[in-house]
Amino acid sequence: MIQKVRKAVFPAAGLGTRFLPATKAMPKEMLPLVDKPLIQYGVEEALHSGMPNIIIVTGRGKSAIEDHFDVSFELERLLESHNKKDLLNTVRAVSDMIDVSYIRQKEALGLGHAVLRAKDLVANEPFAVVLSDDVIDAEIPCLRQLLDIYEFYGSSVLALMEVPKDSISAYGVVDAEPVTHQGSTGKLFRIRNMVEKPKPEDAPSNLAIIGRYILTPEIFKSIESIEPGRGGEIQLTDALKHLLRSRPVYGYKFEGNRYDAGDKLGFLTATVEFALQRHDLGGPFRQYLKSLKL
Numbered sequence: 001m002i003q004k005v006r007k008a009v010f011p012a013a014g015l016g017t018r019f020l021p022a023t024k025a026m027p028k029e030m031l032p033l034v035d036k037p038l039i040q041y042g043v044e045e046a047l048h049s050g051m052p053n054i055i056i057v058t059g060r061g062k063s064a065i066e067d068h069f070d071v072s073f074e075l076e077r078l079l080e081s082h083n084k085k086d087l088l089n090t091v092r093a094v095s096d097m098i099d100v101s102y103i104r105q106k107e108a109l110g111l112g113h114a115v116l117r118a119k120d121l122v123a124n125e126p127f128a129v130v131l132s133d134d135v136i137d138a139e140i141p142c143l144r145q146l147l148d149i150y151e152f153y154g155s156s157v158l159a160l161m162e163v164p165k166d167s168i169s170a171y172g173v174v175d176a177e178p179v180t181h182q183g184s185t186g187k188l189f190r191i192r193n194m195v196e197k198p199k200p201e202d203a204p205s206n207l208a209i210i211g212r213y214i215l216t217p218e219i220f221k222s223i224e225s226i227e228p229g230r231g232g233e234i235q236l237t238d239a240l241k242h243l244l245r246s247r248p249v250y251g252y253k254f255e256g257n258r259y260d261a262g263d264k265l266g267f268l269t270a271t272v273e274f275a276l277q278r279h280d281l282g283g284p285f286r287q288y289l290k291s292l293k294l
Contacts, residue, residue: 002154005147005214006053007121008046008128010039011114013059013105018262027062028262029132034274034281037068038261039132049143051128054100055121057114069100110233115215116223124217126150129236131211135270137277138256142212145254149181149188150214153250156243159212160189160251161258165200171208172196172237174251189251191244196229196237207251209237210258219243 016028023031029039043054058065079085105117115129128143136142136159146157163171176189195204213236222242229235240249259273260266272289276282 002151003126005126005128005150006051007125008043008051008054008130008143009115009118009122010042010054010056010130010132011105011111012039012056012062012065012132013108013114015108016262018264019267025061027064029062030064030068031261031267033135033261033267033270034278038135039065040068041135042130042132043069045136045141045143046128046130049128049141049147051143052099055118055127056100056102057105057117058102059105059108066102108233109228110231111236112223112226112234112239115236115239116220116234119220122217122220126214126216129211129213129215133260133262134211135259135261136210136212136254136256137259137273138254140255142254142256143214146212146214146252149250149252152181153248154216155247156216156219156240156249157214158191158240158249158251159210160207160253161210162206162253163208165203165206168200168203168206168208169197173198173203173205174207174209175204176207176251179250187253189253191240191249191251193244194237194241196235207253209251210254212254216247218247 012027012029014028016023019028019031030037033041046054056065101121103117103121105114130143138145142159146159149157160174173195174189174191175193175195176191178185179188179190181188189207193204194209195202198204219239222239223234226234226238226242229238243249257273259270261270275285
């Protein structure tokens with residue numbers, strides 16, 4: 001019987017240097033996309049995919065994340081006394097939405113190391129990994145799409161996206177063969193190998209790994225078995241390559257729009273797109289954009 005995925009791990013110990021000086025004192029995961037911090041979009045995606053148990057791997061200077069998902073008695077009392085019920089409900093919804101646990105990653109030793117820090121909290125269960133830099137706007141949550149594949153095959157599944165050749169060196173890239181799934185081809189792949197940040201001429205395909213994973217608990221043994229790579233970091237890609245020796249790993253080309261909110265241009269693009277979708281902001285904001293002399 002295939003185990004249910006109930007937990008999602010959020011690595012959030014990185015320094016966010018691409019957004020300095022804004023991230024000198026504020027975690028990059030707390031940068032607001034319109035009026036919600038980046039990490040909340042990923043948490044809501046996990047929740048809507050049926051994963052109420054959230055594990056956040058934090059580091060020094062990340063207490064704002066814990067405060068955000070905690071109860072704020074003073075703020076709630078203030079809003080209640082001013083009869084601001086809508087705002088009160090919004091604030092309470094954040095702290096009520098999930099069961100959240102925290103574990104520290106004392107040194108930034110790579111994504112694989114961050115995932116390994118969650119081992120005791122995950123226990124011997126399959127789990128999701130969500131990188132909150134990747135904001136995915138999809139009718140069916142990206143994690144839910146991956147879960148459908150996991151529940152069919154019982155194996156680890158990675159989110160894939162086609163990437164232009166000139167951008168491929170920023171990603172982990174897969175060598176994979178297409179698999180016919182429920183009568184369709186071109187969406188699901190069985191992964192043969194993967195390469196971290198290859199030169200365009202060395203990339204085995206144009207299919208890049210995006211920050212959503214469903215992983216079986218065997219991944220922890222693989223992380224513990226590999227040697228640190230460049231910069232002394234333990235890469236999740238290397239651990240997945242190790243896992244491939246004994247277990248099948250699938251990749252799925254998800255449906256939806258992905259925004260790289262860890263990049264300044266990607267963050268600005270996401271802000272515009274999400275603001276335009278808002279029923280309270282979309283109309284006036286669209287009019288403002290039309291008025292610009294570009």
